[in-house]
Amino acid sequence: MTVPRMMLVHAHPDDESLWTGGTIARHVELGGDVSVVTATWATGTSRHGELRNALTELGVTREPIMLGFADDGVPVSAPGAKRFCDVSFDKQVRILVGHIRRLRPEILLTYDPVGIYGHRDHVHAHRLGGGG
Numbered sequence: 001m002t003v004p005r006m007m008l009v010h011a012h013p014d015d016e017s018l019w020t021g022g023t024i025a026r027h028v029e030l031g032g033d034v035s036v037v038t039a040t041w042a043t044g045t046s047r048h049g050e051l052r053n054a055l056t057e058l059g060v061t062r063e064p065i066m067l068g069f070a071d072d073g074v075p076v077s078a079p080g081a082k083r084f085c086d087v088s089f090d091k092q093v094r095i096l097v098g099h100i101r102r103l104r105p106e107i108l109l110t111y112d113p114v115g116i117y118g119h120r121d122h123v124h125a126h127r128l129g130g131g132g
């Protein structure tokens with residue numbers, strides 16, 4: 001049996017472990033390829049290293065994809081970047097679609113419509129995951 005490629009679209013680094021860590025680990029255990037996209041924080045920040053380490057613990061071998069938008073509650077998360085919810089949605093979809101075309105996931109997971117508990121960035125990530 002071939003295990004489908006899976007991409008997860010999250011708002012922040014650490015959401016992948018909090019909300020989907022078990023799903024990620026199980027998918028990898030079954031032999032699946034996993035890609036994780038976070039909308040906020042930027043490559044080269046401390047959270048990038050933390051995300052990479054967390055994914056390694058879950059068995060993911062791919063480098064995480066950080067879109068580099070600022071976290072709504074932590075503007076310094078991506079110095080000089082606009083907050084995730086304030087950037088053109090069309091631009092965000094184009095960026096995500098580029099990653100989808102390159103990685104060709106067969107499963108795309110993100111938040112439910114209310115972003116689990118209503119967090120603005122989570123709700124926006126749900127929209128982005130559905131728009132991609």
